[in-house]
Structures are given as structure tokens and as C-alpha cells.
Amino acid sequence: MNSDKEYPSALHVQDGVDQPAQVNPYLQYTPIFKPQTYTVEEYVQGITSGDRVFLSRAITLIESNLQKDYQKAQAILEACISRACPSVRIGITGVPGAGKSTFIEAFGKYLTSIGRKVAVLAIDPSSERSKGSILGDKTRMETLSTDENAFIRPSPSAGTLGGVARKTAETLILCEAAGFNTIIIETVGVGQSETAVKDMVDFFLMLMISGAGDELQGIKRGIMEMADAILINKADGDNVKKAELTRTQIRSALKLFPLSDSQWTPEAHTVSSLQHNGIADVWTMIERYVAFTKNNGYFDKNRTLQWQKRFHMFMKESLLDAFYGNENVKENISRVQQDLLNGKISPYQAGTKVLDDYFKHKED
Numbered sequence: 001m002n003s004d005k006e007y008p009s010a011l012h013v014q015d016g017v018d019q020p021a022q023v024n025p026y027l028q029y030t031p032i033f034k035p036q037t038y039t040v041e042e043y044v045q046g047i048t049s050g051d052r053v054f055l056s057r058a059i060t061l062i063e064s065n066l067q068k069d070y071q072k073a074q075a076i077l078e079a080c081i082s083r084a085c086p087s088v089r090i091g092i093t094g095v096p097g098a099g100k101s102t103f104i105e106a107f108g109k110y111l112t113s114i115g116r117k118v119a120v121l122a123i124d125p126s127s128e129r130s131k132g133s134i135l136g137d138k139t140r141m142e143t144l145s146t147d148e149n150a151f152i153r154p155s156p157s158a159g160t161l162g163g164v165a166r167k168t169a170e171t172l173i174l175c176e177a178a179g180f181n182t183i184i185i186e187t188v189g190v191g192q193s194e195t196a197v198k199d200m201v202d203f204f205l206m207l208m209i210s211g212a213g214d215e216l217q218g219i220k221r222g223i224m225e226m227a228d229a230i231l232i233n234k235a236d237g238d239n240v241k242k243a244e245l246t247r248t249q250i251r252s253a254l255k256l257f258p259l260s261d262s263q264w265t266p267e268a269h270t271v272s273s274l275q276h277n278g279i280a281d282v283w284t285m286i287e288r289y290v291a292f293t294k295n296n297g298y299f300d301k302n303r304t305l306q307w308q309k310r311f312h313m314f315m316k317e318s319l320l321d322a323f324y325g326n327e328n329v330k331e332n333i334s335r336v337q338q339d340l341l342n343g344k345i346s347p348y349q350a351g352t353k354v355l356d357d358y359f360k361h362k363e364d
Contacts, residue, residue, distance in 0.1 A: 084176035094207030
């Protein structure tokens, strides 16, 4: 019988050829990506000159939860407030499937065609499990996203009530400083806290569709009361008659609501985003609203009230950040949570313990 040396195993691995330590020994290593840092002045200069790269980077800085970015972000924001151009802020909400993105693209393209500069702050829903977000609005608005007079910024809602990104109000200011005079805020959809959108816009627009059963079913009265106008979208093809019927129903319903603080009577119209029917009329209506509310003083009064609400919201957010960022609080929460999970303590007792300890340390 032959030895193993004469008939090596099929699993035997042949020795390979030795490789050189480096393909080019004279090549110097250079990092592929070297992050660039800019001063507050460079950011502000870039934003106010209309540089979209600086605008995007500044928004990312504003949205950052890192403590190291906070001071610079606030300094940029403060510098941009006085440089913000006069604008019209429009909030758009609607039932799922109402065609918000399609409408915004058609509406945005019309606005840029008449010389307006449009910024779209599109809020994408974040996953409760992974906290991730698709951020696909630039994909859905392909034509508008390539328009030189338009800027689209998708942002994750990050669990914020009403589907409004926490930093949307700050992003809005940066966009105005960059020269965008028409700001559109698209929300995730109809929810219980759409007042978050109402509290940062001049005109609140609600999109609906016909042919989905009872059009008023499932829509909270409070949201319809907030709307300055309701549009029945997808009024094209075989759906035109249904859309007209829905508009008649909506108009009848709106008459039952009390007049808003602006004294403006909400309107209901039909539009076709695909065929661009009624799109120009929407802007004409918004211009009438702006002229009407500026004439009776509500426009400026509303902006002042929104500024005041933003102040209180900023205080709440800052206090929450300071509280949950406190190391003692983190340790106490971790400790009482274990007792809570084991059934040794109620949620109220656990919360009281953490808060009492926090305020005790503050007094010391």
C-alpha cells in the first residue's frame, strides 16, 4: 500500500505565493474621508449666500443630539434669525394615501415657475423599534428635488408627537436665512398633535380624498377646525364627480364650525396633482389669506404667539435633556426600574423616588 506522502489528502492545502507587504511601498497613506470643520461665521456666510451644502450641514448640526454640537448649532441659529427673509409658511397634513408628496411636488413646481423659492421640510415617520427612518421624500419628489429654486429636507419624526421633527422650527429659520421665501412642512399624517404644525406655520392645509367611504369618518373635528383650507385631491378621471360631491359635503361641515381667531372662512376645493388642475388656484387662495390676515393684524400676531410658544417648548426640551442627561438620574432610573419590573414598586413610587433624589441633589 502506498504511503500518505504519495497520495496526499484532498483536503491538503498548497502553500500560496508570498504577498508583498504593500503594493506600492512609495505610496503614502491618505485617509479617504477627512471631516471638515467650519466656524460659525463660515456656516452663516455659506447659508446666507445660498450654499445648499452649508445649509444641509447646518441642519444636520441643529438636529444632532451630541452635546459637542449644541453650542455651535445655537450660535448659527441665533445669527440666522436676524437674516431670515420674509416668508409664507405652509403646513400640509392629510389622511394616509391622500397624495401629499405628489401634491407638494406639483405645487412646489408651480411656485418655482412663478419665481418663488421653496423649501420642503418633509417629516418621515421613525420606527418605534429601530428608531430608523426611510427618508424617501427626495425619491418621491424627483422633479422638484432637481429644481434649482427648491430645497427638500427629509427629517425623521424621532417619536415626536404629531410627526413633527423636534428641530423643524429651527430648520425653518435656517431655510429662511438661505433665501427660501415659501416654506412647506409636510407631516406624517393626521394625528392627535397636529397643533405642533399649526404652531409654526401661517397657513394650515389639509388634504383628503373621495371614494374612501364616509370622508368625515375617523377625522377628528379638532383637526378640521385648525385647517384654513381643505383640498380634495385626486379629482381626475372617473373620480371627478365623487370629488365634487365630497367638496360639497366638506363645505357644509365647515359652516358648522365657529370662526377662527384669524376671522378667515376656511375653504374647500378639488385638485388633481397629476393633471395639475387647481394647483394655481391654491396659491391664489393662500395669497388672499396672507393679505387678509396682514390687513386685520392676525398674521403678525400669530407669528408673535408662535415665537412665545417656541420659547416655552425650548424650555421644556432643555429641562428634559438636562434631567435625563444627569448621571445620578441615569443610575437611579436603572435601579428603580429593576424594582418596577419585579413588581416591588409602582410606577408612581418609582418616579417619585427619582425626582426626589434629583431635587435633593440640586438643593445641595
